[in-house]
Amino acid sequence: MKLSEIVKVLEATLFVGEDRLDKEFLAGGASDLMSDILAKRADECVFLTGLTTVQTIRTASVSGVGAVVIVRGKIPPDEVIRMAREEEIPLLSTPYSMFVSCGRLHGQGMTGLNGTR
Amino acid sequence: MSAFRKTFQINKKDFIHAGEASVAVKNLLKSLHIDPKLIRRVAICGYEGEMNVVMHGGEGFLTFEIDSEKVVLNISDDGPGIADISLAMKKGYSTAADEYRQMGFGAGMGLPNMKENSDQFDIESEKGKGTRIRMVFLISKGG
Ligand SMILES: Nc1ncnc2c1ncn2[C@@H]1O[C@H](COP(=O)(O)OP(=O)(O)OP(=O)(O)O)[C@@H](O)[C@H]1O
Numbered sequence: 365m366k367l368s369e370i371v372k373v374l375e376a377t378l379f380v381g382e383d384r385l386d387k388e389f390l391a392g393g394a395s396d397l398m399s400d401i402l403a404k405r406a407d408e409c410v411f412l413t414g415l416t417t418v419q420t421i422r423t424a425s426v427s428g429v430g431a432v433v434i435v436r437g438k439i440p441p442d443e444v445i446r447m448a449r450e451e452e453i454p455l456l457s458t459p460y461s462m463f464v465s466c467g468r469l470h471g472q473g474m475t476g477l478n479g480t481r
Numbered sequence: 482m483s484a485f486r487k488t489f490q491i492n493k494k495d496f497i498h499a500g501e502a503s504v505a506v507k508n509l510l511k512s513l514h515i516d517p518k519l520i521r522r523v524a525i526c527g528y529e530g531e532m533n534v535v536m537h538g539g540e541g542f543l544t545f546e547i548d549s550e551k552v553v554l555n556i557s558d559d560g561p562g563i564a565d566i567s568l569a570m571k572k573g574y575s576t577a578a579d580e581y582r583q584m585g586f587g588a589g590m591g592l593p594n595m596k597e598n599s600d601q602f603d604i605e606s607e608k609g610k611g612t613r614i615r616m617v618f619l620i621s622k623g624g
Protein backbone atom coordinates (compact mmCIF):
# COMPACT_ATOMS: atom_id res chain seq x y z
CA MET A 365 0.00 0.00 0.00
CA LYS A 366 1.13 3.51 -0.72
CA LEU A 367 1.26 6.00 2.15
CA SER A 368 -1.42 8.01 0.34
CA GLU A 369 -3.72 4.96 0.36
CA ILE A 370 -3.09 4.38 4.06
CA VAL A 371 -4.04 7.99 4.80
CA LYS A 372 -7.24 7.51 2.82
CA VAL A 373 -8.27 4.14 4.27
CA LEU A 374 -7.65 5.34 7.83
CA GLU A 375 -9.19 8.78 7.16
CA ALA A 376 -6.02 10.00 8.81
CA THR A 377 -4.46 13.37 9.40
CA LEU A 378 -0.92 13.42 8.03
CA PHE A 379 1.49 15.37 10.25
CA VAL A 380 4.72 14.33 8.57
CA GLY A 381 5.29 12.68 5.20
CA GLU A 382 3.61 14.96 2.64
CA ASP A 383 6.71 14.49 0.50
CA ARG A 384 6.57 10.69 0.66
CA LEU A 385 2.99 9.84 -0.30
CA ASP A 386 4.21 7.31 -2.87
CA LYS A 387 6.21 5.31 -0.33
CA GLU A 388 5.11 1.62 -0.35
CA PHE A 389 4.29 -0.47 2.69
CA LEU A 390 3.75 -4.22 2.83
CA ALA A 391 3.61 -4.99 6.56
CA GLY A 392 2.26 -3.53 9.75
CA GLY A 393 2.63 -4.04 13.48
CA ALA A 394 0.42 -2.73 16.27
CA SER A 395 1.38 -2.38 19.91
CA ASP A 396 1.44 -0.12 22.91
CA LEU A 397 4.63 -1.87 23.98
CA MET A 398 7.80 -0.35 22.58
CA SER A 399 9.69 -3.58 23.38
CA ASP A 400 7.39 -5.43 20.99
CA ILE A 401 8.56 -3.35 18.05
CA LEU A 402 12.20 -3.31 19.19
CA ALA A 403 12.34 -7.11 19.44
CA LYS A 404 10.86 -7.78 15.99
CA ARG A 405 11.76 -7.14 12.38
CA ALA A 406 9.79 -3.94 12.15
CA ASP A 407 11.94 -2.19 9.54
CA GLU A 408 9.96 -0.54 6.75
CA CYS A 409 6.67 -1.42 8.47
CA VAL A 410 3.72 0.70 9.55
CA PHE A 411 3.72 0.93 13.36
CA LEU A 412 0.29 1.53 14.91
CA THR A 413 0.17 2.66 18.52
CA GLY A 414 -1.86 4.62 21.03
CA LEU A 415 1.23 6.14 22.64
CA THR A 416 2.40 9.59 21.61
CA THR A 417 5.57 10.12 23.64
CA VAL A 418 8.91 11.07 22.08
CA GLN A 419 9.97 7.48 22.73
CA THR A 420 7.42 6.28 20.17
CA ILE A 421 9.41 8.14 17.51
CA ARG A 422 12.83 7.09 18.88
CA THR A 423 11.67 3.47 18.96
CA ALA A 424 10.51 3.83 15.36
CA SER A 425 13.80 5.49 14.41
CA VAL A 426 16.14 2.86 15.84
CA SER A 427 13.92 0.03 14.55
CA GLY A 428 13.81 1.48 11.03
CA VAL A 429 10.01 1.73 11.10
CA GLY A 430 8.63 3.25 7.89
CA ALA A 431 5.62 5.14 9.28
CA VAL A 432 3.89 5.71 12.62
CA VAL A 433 0.11 5.74 12.95
CA ILE A 434 -1.40 7.12 16.15
CA VAL A 435 -4.82 5.56 16.79
CA ARG A 436 -8.00 6.75 18.56
CA GLY A 437 -7.68 10.29 17.25
CA LYS A 438 -4.88 11.32 19.59
CA ILE A 439 -2.99 14.37 18.42
CA PRO A 440 0.78 14.02 18.89
CA PRO A 441 2.45 16.85 20.85
CA ASP A 442 4.50 19.38 18.86
CA GLU A 443 7.86 17.96 19.95
CA VAL A 444 6.80 14.52 18.75
CA ILE A 445 5.83 15.91 15.34
CA ARG A 446 9.11 17.81 15.20
CA MET A 447 11.11 14.69 16.00
CA ALA A 448 9.28 12.64 13.37
CA ARG A 449 10.12 15.33 10.82
CA GLU A 450 13.78 15.34 11.86
CA GLU A 451 13.94 11.56 11.66
CA GLU A 452 12.04 11.61 8.35
CA ILE A 453 9.37 9.22 9.62
CA PRO A 454 5.84 9.77 8.28
CA LEU A 455 3.43 10.41 11.19
CA LEU A 456 -0.35 9.99 10.94
CA SER A 457 -3.28 10.15 13.32
CA THR A 458 -6.47 8.18 12.68
CA PRO A 459 -9.80 8.54 14.47
CA TYR A 460 -10.26 4.76 14.40
CA SER A 461 -9.46 2.37 17.25
CA MET A 462 -6.43 0.09 17.13
CA PHE A 463 -8.68 -2.85 16.18
CA VAL A 464 -10.50 -1.09 13.36
CA SER A 465 -7.31 0.56 12.05
CA CYS A 466 -5.58 -2.81 11.80
CA GLY A 467 -8.65 -4.35 10.16
CA ARG A 468 -8.78 -1.63 7.56
CA LEU A 469 -5.12 -2.08 6.62
CA HIS A 470 -5.35 -5.87 6.67
CA GLY A 471 -8.42 -5.67 4.45
CA GLN A 472 -6.31 -3.86 1.87
CA GLY A 473 -3.78 -6.70 1.76
CA MET A 474 -1.27 -5.61 4.34
CA THR A 475 0.51 -8.42 6.25
CA GLY A 476 1.85 -8.76 9.78
CA LEU A 477 5.51 -8.06 10.54
CA ASN A 478 6.54 -11.63 9.73
CA GLY A 479 4.61 -11.63 6.47
CA THR A 480 1.55 -13.61 7.62
CA ARG A 481 -1.92 -12.64 6.49
CA MET B 482 38.90 3.19 8.33
CA SER B 483 40.64 4.67 11.32
CA ALA B 484 39.26 4.12 14.80
CA PHE B 485 36.67 6.60 16.03
CA ARG B 486 35.22 7.03 19.48
CA LYS B 487 32.49 9.15 21.00
CA THR B 488 30.99 9.29 24.50
CA PHE B 489 27.47 10.42 25.35
CA GLN B 490 26.15 11.18 28.81
CA ILE B 491 22.91 9.54 29.96
CA ASN B 492 21.01 11.24 32.73
CA LYS B 493 19.15 9.35 35.41
CA LYS B 494 15.33 9.39 35.00
CA ASP B 495 15.61 11.67 31.94
CA PHE B 496 12.89 9.98 29.90
CA ILE B 497 12.59 12.84 27.41
CA HIS B 498 16.20 12.69 26.24
CA ALA B 499 16.73 8.95 26.62
CA GLY B 500 17.69 7.42 23.30
CA GLU B 501 19.31 10.52 21.83
CA ALA B 502 22.75 8.89 21.87
CA SER B 503 21.52 5.85 19.94
CA VAL B 504 19.74 7.96 17.36
CA ALA B 505 22.96 9.99 16.96
CA VAL B 506 24.99 6.77 16.57
CA LYS B 507 22.50 5.51 14.02
CA ASN B 508 22.79 8.69 11.95
CA LEU B 509 26.56 8.62 12.22
CA LEU B 510 26.73 5.01 10.97
CA LYS B 511 24.35 5.92 8.17
CA SER B 512 26.70 8.67 7.02
CA LEU B 513 29.52 6.09 6.96
CA HIS B 514 27.42 3.87 4.65
CA ILE B 515 27.48 0.89 6.99
CA ASP B 516 25.12 -2.00 6.16
CA PRO B 517 21.59 -0.92 7.24
CA LYS B 518 20.99 -4.25 9.00
CA LEU B 519 24.05 -3.73 11.15
CA ILE B 520 23.03 -0.13 11.87
CA ARG B 521 19.64 -1.37 13.00
CA ARG B 522 21.16 -3.90 15.40
CA VAL B 523 23.53 -1.34 16.89
CA ALA B 524 20.80 1.30 17.24
CA ILE B 525 18.34 -1.08 18.89
CA CYS B 526 20.94 -2.38 21.37
CA GLY B 527 22.10 1.12 22.23
CA TYR B 528 18.55 2.30 22.69
CA GLU B 529 17.53 -0.61 24.94
CA GLY B 530 20.66 0.06 26.99
CA GLU B 531 19.99 3.79 27.28
CA MET B 532 16.38 3.19 28.33
CA ASN B 533 17.58 0.78 31.01
CA VAL B 534 20.01 3.34 32.43
CA VAL B 535 17.23 5.93 32.56
CA MET B 536 14.56 3.61 33.96
CA HIS B 537 16.54 1.41 36.33
CA GLY B 538 20.09 2.74 36.59
CA GLY B 539 21.76 5.96 37.62
CA GLU B 540 23.96 8.53 35.96
CA GLY B 541 25.55 6.87 32.99
CA PHE B 542 27.50 6.91 29.75
CA LEU B 543 27.25 5.35 26.33
CA THR B 544 30.53 5.05 24.48
CA PHE B 545 30.51 4.25 20.80
CA GLU B 546 33.61 2.98 19.01
CA ILE B 547 34.15 1.93 15.43
CA ASP B 548 37.13 0.57 13.49
CA SER B 549 37.35 -1.36 10.24
CA GLU B 550 36.20 -4.62 11.85
CA LYS B 551 33.66 -3.79 14.50
CA VAL B 552 31.37 -1.43 16.32
CA VAL B 553 31.56 -1.50 20.11
CA LEU B 554 29.01 -0.03 22.53
CA ASN B 555 29.85 0.36 26.20
CA ILE B 556 26.95 1.39 28.39
CA SER B 557 27.53 1.96 32.08
CA ASP B 558 25.77 3.56 35.02
CA ASP B 559 26.39 4.10 38.72
CA GLY B 560 22.87 3.07 39.77
CA PRO B 561 21.63 0.33 42.11
CA GLY B 562 23.06 -2.51 40.02
CA ILE B 563 21.48 -5.91 39.39
CA ALA B 564 21.47 -8.49 42.19
CA ASP B 565 20.63 -11.50 39.99
CA ILE B 566 21.86 -11.09 36.43
CA SER B 567 20.54 -14.42 35.11
CA LEU B 568 17.06 -13.48 36.37
CA ALA B 569 17.31 -10.02 34.77
CA MET B 570 18.30 -11.66 31.47
CA LYS B 571 15.10 -13.75 31.38
CA LYS B 572 12.45 -12.68 28.87
CA GLY B 573 9.59 -11.08 30.74
CA TYR B 574 11.42 -10.24 33.96
CA SER B 575 11.01 -6.57 34.80
CA THR B 576 10.99 -4.29 37.83
CA ALA B 577 10.06 -1.21 35.75
CA ALA B 578 7.99 1.41 37.56
CA ASP B 579 4.36 1.99 36.54
CA GLU B 580 5.18 5.39 35.03
CA TYR B 581 7.44 3.63 32.48
CA ARG B 582 4.96 0.83 31.83
CA GLN B 583 2.38 3.43 30.90
CA MET B 584 4.80 4.73 28.30
CA GLY B 585 5.30 1.37 26.63
CA PHE B 586 8.29 -0.04 28.51
CA GLY B 587 8.78 -2.70 31.15
CA ALA B 588 8.02 -5.86 29.20
CA GLY B 589 11.30 -7.39 30.35
CA MET B 590 12.52 -7.73 26.78
CA GLY B 591 15.43 -5.28 26.65
CA LEU B 592 18.37 -7.30 27.95
CA PRO B 593 17.47 -10.49 26.00
CA ASN B 594 16.99 -8.35 22.89
CA MET B 595 20.43 -6.77 23.36
CA LYS B 596 22.05 -10.18 23.67
CA GLU B 597 20.25 -11.42 20.59
CA ASN B 598 21.13 -8.44 18.43
CA SER B 599 24.83 -8.23 19.31
CA ASP B 600 27.65 -10.56 18.29
CA GLN B 601 29.19 -10.39 21.72
CA PHE B 602 27.39 -9.36 24.90
CA ASP B 603 28.96 -8.95 28.33
CA ILE B 604 27.23 -7.64 31.42
CA GLU B 605 28.83 -6.90 34.74
CA SER B 606 26.80 -5.76 37.71
CA GLU B 607 26.45 -6.13 41.43
CA LYS B 608 23.97 -4.78 43.90
CA GLY B 609 25.06 -1.27 44.84
CA LYS B 610 27.88 -1.22 42.30
CA GLY B 611 26.26 -0.03 39.08
CA THR B 612 26.00 -1.83 35.75
CA ARG B 613 28.36 -2.14 32.80
CA ILE B 614 27.41 -3.65 29.45
CA ARG B 615 29.71 -4.19 26.48
CA MET B 616 28.36 -5.17 23.07
CA VAL B 617 30.39 -5.92 19.96
CA PHE B 618 29.01 -5.94 16.41
CA LEU B 619 31.17 -7.40 13.66
CA ILE B 620 31.20 -5.36 10.50
CA SER B 621 32.28 -8.24 8.25
CA LYS B 622 29.27 -10.19 9.47
CA GLY B 623 26.97 -7.50 8.14
CA GLY B 624 23.28 -8.10 8.91
N1 LIG C 1 21.16 -0.47 34.24
C1 LIG C 1 20.41 -1.18 35.10
N2 LIG C 1 20.49 -0.92 36.44
C2 LIG C 1 19.75 -1.63 37.33
N3 LIG C 1 18.87 -2.60 36.96
C3 LIG C 1 18.76 -2.91 35.66
C4 LIG C 1 19.50 -2.21 34.67
N4 LIG C 1 19.21 -2.74 33.46
C5 LIG C 1 18.29 -3.69 33.68
N5 LIG C 1 18.01 -3.81 35.00
C6 LIG C 1 17.09 -4.77 35.64
O1 LIG C 1 16.87 -5.85 34.76
C7 LIG C 1 15.47 -5.96 34.45
C8 LIG C 1 15.27 -6.46 33.04
O2 LIG C 1 15.74 -5.51 32.09
P1 LIG C 1 15.13 -5.52 30.62
O3 LIG C 1 15.74 -4.42 29.84
O4 LIG C 1 15.26 -6.89 30.08
O5 LIG C 1 13.57 -5.24 30.87
P2 LIG C 1 12.84 -3.88 31.25
O6 LIG C 1 13.75 -2.73 31.04
O7 LIG C 1 12.27 -4.02 32.61
O8 LIG C 1 11.65 -3.84 30.19
P3 LIG C 1 11.80 -3.46 28.62
O9 LIG C 1 13.26 -3.49 28.28
O10 LIG C 1 11.04 -4.51 27.90
O11 LIG C 1 11.21 -2.11 28.48
C9 LIG C 1 14.91 -4.57 34.72
O12 LIG C 1 13.53 -4.55 34.95
C10 LIG C 1 15.73 -4.16 35.95
O13 LIG C 1 15.22 -4.78 37.10
Ligand SMILES: [Mg+2]
Binds near residue numbers: 529532587592
Ligand atom coordinates in the same frame (compact mmCIF):
# COMPACT_ATOMS: atom_id res chain seq x y z
MG1 LIG D 1 14.81 -2.53 29.25
